[in-house]
Amino acid sequence: MSLPYNEQGHLLIGGIDAVSLTETYGTPLFVYDVERIRKNARAFVKTFEERGMKAQVAYASKAFSSVAILQVAKQENLSLDVVSQGELYTALKAGFPVEKIHLHGNNKSLEELEMAVEQEIGCIVVDNFYEIDLLAAILEEKGKEMDVLLRVTPGIEAHTHDYILTGQEDSKFGFDLSSGQADLAFQRISNSERIHLIGLHCHIGSQIFETSGFLMATKKLFASMDEWRGKYGFTAEVLNLGGGFGIRYTKEDDPLELDAYAHALINEVNEQAVEKNYPIPEIWIEPGRAIVGDAAVTLYSIGAIKEIPGVRKYISVDGGMTDNLRPALYHAKYEAAVANRMDAPVHEKVSVAGKCCESGDMLIWDVELPEVSHQDILAVMSTGAYGYSMSNNYNRFPRPAVVFVENGEHQLVIERENYEDLLRLDCSYIKGEESLT
Ligand SMILES: Cc1ncc(COP(=O)(O)O)c(C=O)c1O
Ligand SMILES: N[C@@H](CCCC[NH3+])C(=O)O
Numbered sequence: 001m002s003l004p005y006n007e008q009g010h011l012l013i014g015g016i017d018a019v020s021l022t023e024t025y026g027t028p029l030f031v032y033d034v035e036r037i038r039k040n041a042r043a044f045v046k047t048f049e050e051r052g053m054k055a056q057v058a059y060a061s062k063a064f065s066s067v068a069i070l071q072v073a074k075q076e077n078l079s080l081d082v083v084s085q086g087e088l089y090t091a092l093k094a095g096f097p098v099e100k101i102h103l104h105g106n107n108k109s110l111e112e113l114e115m116a117v118e119q120e121i122g123c124i125v126v127d128n129f130y131e132i133d134l135l136a137a138i139l140e141e142k143g144k145e146m147d148v149l150l151r152v153t154p155g156i157e158a159h160t161h162d163y164i165l166t167g168q169e170d171s172k173f174g175f176d177l178s179s180g181q182a183d184l185a186f187q188r189i190s191n192s193e194r195i196h197l198i199g200l201h202c203h204i205g206s207q208i209f210e211t212s213g214f215l216m217a218t219k220k221l222f223a224s225m226d227e228w229r230g231k232y233g234f235t236a237e238v239l240n241l242g243g244g245f246g247i248r249y250t251k252e253d254d255p256l257e258l259d260a261y262a263h264a265l266i267n268e269v270n271e272q273a274v275e276k277n278y279p280i281p282e283i284w285i286e287p288g289r290a291i292v293g294d295a296a297v298t299l300y301s302i303g304a305i306k307e308i309p310g311v312r313k314y315i316s317v318d319g320g321m322t323d324n325l326r327p328a329l330y331h332a333k334y335e336a337a338v339a340n341r342m343d344a345p346v347h348e349k350v351s352v353a354g355k356c357c358e359s360g361d362m363l364i365w366d367v368e369l370p371e372v373s374h375q376d377i378l379a380v381m382s383t384g385a386y387g388y389s390m391s392n393n394y395n396r397f398p399r400p401a402v403v404f405v406e407n408g409e410h411q412l413v414i415e416r417e418n419y420e421d422l423l424r425l426d427c428s429y430i431k432g433e434e435s436l437t
Helices: 018-025 034-050 067-075 085-093 110-119 129-142 181-190 212-232 258-275 289-295 326-330 419-423
Strands: 029-033 055-060 079-082 101-103 123-126 146-153 195-201 238-240 282-285 296-308 312-317 336-338 348-353 362-369 377-381 401-406 409-414
Touching: 018 029, 018 296, 018 377, 018 401, 018 409, 029 034, 029 289, 029 409, 034 055, 034 067, 034 258, 034 289, 034 401, 055 289, 067 085, 067 409, 079 085, 085 101, 085 110, 101 110, 110 129, 123 129, 123 195, 129 146, 129 181, 129 195, 146 181, 181 195, 181 212, 195 212, 212 238, 212 258, 258 282, 289 296, 326 362, 336 362
Parallel strands: 029 401, 055 079, 055 282, 079 101, 101 123, 123 146, 146 195, 195 238, 238 282, 312 348
Antiparallel strands: 029 296, 296 312, 296 377, 336 377, 348 362, 401 409
16 A cells, blocks of 8 residues: 655545644544545446446445535436435435436335426335335325336355345335245236336445446346336337446455446446347446545544554554454454555554544554554544444544545535534423423
8 A cells, every 4th residue: 555645644535635634623533535526427427428328427425425425416417315314315405416316225214206306306116015105195295207227136246244235035124026026016016007117226235336236136137128118018128237336445356447347337237238238238337445545544633552462453443343343344354554654664563542432443453553652543444335324422422524636625514523512402301400401
């Protein structure tokens, strides 16, 4: 890992001194290099354009949703995958074009569906029978219509952590293809004249490095589309192959270039279309991690250092599983550097602990770093996806601030939470003590 630094030995993020950012904004601090986000987005968009394919690259905003990132996604002509009313609300507040928003979710509520219908968003990815009935009733009541994709599970087990696998048949998401559930869903949708099925959707999992799973899924979906064309005279206009494109967190990871994933999908879609004499559908994809994952660094201050001679040295930082749940949830691995002494030689192996009252709150086990001391700044790399978005207030730690850097400038895009924020929703239980909150 070779990272840029200046003559003071300070890490540079998007050309800006990371240490000076911590002096301005405090720690823990998420810093996003916006140029990197744009580069990632363009790698996908350009590949489809160059190959002359009709496509939508929908940023999966669960990876990181905020007004600022959605403004950037809009500038880059991305579409948007939202998975809740909160993400949809954020998108609307960010001025994201409604017709490019797709709503996901395995248990969409009446209110979520109503908001999607009222706002006339581009598409709903239908996940279950209950939702089809709810949606049909809402559309009837409001006199509206809606394009939908049918989410199916193609029975693919991608090579990734069990908790981020989603394409296997035994999954809470979507309709499985082999037992006939997807067929029944198709028929149920056909009962409503207001729901327009425009195609199929699948998402086989996340942080996937090989194209084989995506290609197998494409083949399976084409087989179903071909069958339904014969059986029902239905031709899919859209094939949404989800997200899941892997990125590099540590040197153990060896992802493909982003355009290589897109090329592989395009080739398979073209091949299948020729083989089955099927009109080439529009390809939609939903990358989240691949757009923002490698664009951010989290900066922490190092506090307590505990050495158990001959066993391990723990260095504790002022964040942890409250701003990065991934190590605790998936045993995810990260690389780190000492941001204020990038020119110092590697000195020792240490383990980076968070400050939550949990033994499992370890950000990195066994990472080689220069000699560290209290108040050094630790930079943990590639924290842009599912870091801030899965952050929480466990132990009543306020959420960190988020800063964007671009063109040599930095800008606060999410303020640091304060203790007032933590108490904002608390109500007093004891009469007469309301003023405490
Ligand atoms: C339906 C769907 N689409 C897209 C994504 C984004 O995945 P990733 O961030 O791995 O690209 C997810 C999350 O795994 C998802 O569930
Ligand atoms: N949150 C997960 C992936 C998203 C799963 C969504 N289906 C991660 O951090 O890797």
